[in-house]
Amino acid sequence: QSVLTQPPSVSAAPGQNVTISCxxxxxxxxxxxxxxxxxxxxxxxxxxxxxxxxxxxxxPDRFSGSKSGTSATLAITGLQTGDEADYYCGTWxxxxxxxxxxxxxxxxx
Amino acid sequence: QITLKESGxxxxxxxxxxxxxxxxxxxxxxxxxxxxxxxxxxxxxxLEWLALIYWNDNKRYSPxxxxxxxxxxxxAKNHVVLTMTNMDPVDTATYFCARxxxxxxxxxxxxxxxxxxxxxxx
Numbered sequence: 003q004s005v006l007t008q009p010p011s012v013s014a015a016p017g018q019n020v021t022i023s024c025x026x027x028x029x030x031x032x033x034x035x036x037x038x039x040x041x042x043x044x045x046x047x048x049x050x051x052x053x054x055x056x057x058x059x060x061x062p063d064r065f066s067g068s069k070s071g072t073s074a075t076l077a078i079t080g081l082q083t084g085d086e087a088d089y090y091c092g093t094w095x096x097x098x099x100x101x102x103x104x105x106x107x108x109x110x111x
Numbered sequence: 112q113i114t115l116k117e118s119g120x121x122x123x124x125x126x127x128x129x130x131x132x133x134x135x136x137x138x139x140x141x142x143x144x145x146x147x148x149x150x151x152x153x154x155x156x157x158l159e160w161l162a163l164i165y166w167n168d169n170k171r172y173s174p175x176x177x178x179x180x181x182x183x184x185x186x187a188k189n190h191v192v193l194t195m196t197n198m199d200p201v202d203t204a205t206y207f208c209a210r211x212x213x214x215x216x217x218x219x220x221x222x223x224x225x226x227x228x229x230x231x232x233x
Contacts (some may be wrong), residue, residue, distance in 0.1 A: 004157050035217045039158075046207055046223035047158065053217040090158055094218065098171055100148070100160035 005030060006091055006103035013109040014081050022106045024074040024091030030101050034094045036074040038067055041088045041105075050089075051076060078108070086110045113137035115147075115208050115224035122230050123198050129229060133191040133208030140166045140186040146211035147191045148220060149182065151204040159204075163211060164191060200231045 007025040014020045024036065036054050039047035049058055051067035054074065064085075066077045074093075078085055091103040119131035131149070138145055148163035162172045162182040172180050181194045191208060205226040212221035 037217075037219045039220070046226055047220070048223070049219055049221055052214065052219045056214075056217075058221070092158075092220070097174070099173060100150075100163075100220075102150075102158040102160065105157045 004104040005095070005101045006093065008089075008091060008103040008106045010104070011107040011109065013111055015111045016081055016083060018081050019077065019079045020081060020108060021078075022076045022089055022091075022108070024076070024103050026072050026074075026093065026101070028072055030072075030093050030095040031069065031074055032072040033096055036067065036069055037092045038065075038074075038076045039090045039092060039102075040085075041090065043087070047090065081108075081110055083110050113210060113222045115210060115222060117206055117208050117224045117227040119206075119227055119229065121228060122232065124233050125199055125231060127198050129193075129195045129198050129202070131193045131195075131206055131208075131227065131229070133193070133224060135189050135191070135208075135210065135224075138210060139189065140184055142166060144213055146218075147184070148209050148211055149191075149193045150207045150209060150220065151202075152207070152226070153201075153204040156204075161195075161206075162193060165211075198231045202229070203231045204229060 012020045038051035040050045041047045054069040055067040088105045115135040145166040149161040164182045179196045207226045208224045209220040210222040
């Protein structure tokens with residue numbers, strides 16, 4: 003059972019926008035930065051957002067992150083078929099253990 | 112270019128000890144701040160962090176698995192080894208190693224290996 007709560011799935015048509023929520027507590031999200039990882043089918047996760055809203059080089063600006071209190075959100079605008087993947091939020095808790103969300107499957111209709 | 116690759120047995124029997132090796136290139140434990148972690152993912156399930164080790168031999172373990180895990184490093188060989196004792200079928204998963212990177216105080220799993228699937232079955 004993951005400490006961070008995500009919806010199991012979201013879907014939208016190409017060109018539409020989706021948001022993925024990640025809910026935690028004051029001991030994790032409320033105390034530390036949030037990262038987001040994209041996992042395409044059969045591959046390793048890839049960092050797409052760090053520090054709540056920052057994008058690593060090479061990640062398109064269609065991906066954005068935000069955080070408020072003990073919840074974080076990943077938004078993908080202009081959805082493309084290549085965005086179909088599982089997305090995981092991650093952070094550290096106050097005992098310095100890494101925590102991941104349960105993952106959200108993004109389906110492009 | 113930073114690469115990581117996991118290696119080890121693909122099949123272990125219940126109660127056995129699993130030993131996995133992460134071999135990396137493009138960075139070194141001789142550099143201050145370098146860290147490597149292990150994360151696993153059961154088939155169709157979520158990521159679970161297991162352990163990490165830093166250049167100064169600082170180690171941390173998942174509280175739920177701490178009694179079963181040992182992480183070590185070999186700076187000369189660019190290896191990180193994870194051992195997990197008393198394996199059970201619920202430990203069947205793809206095991207990933209990842210390099211930790213600190214950017215402006217934010218620690219993230221920036222680079223990942225391809226993962227190795229370990230099945231626990233008699």
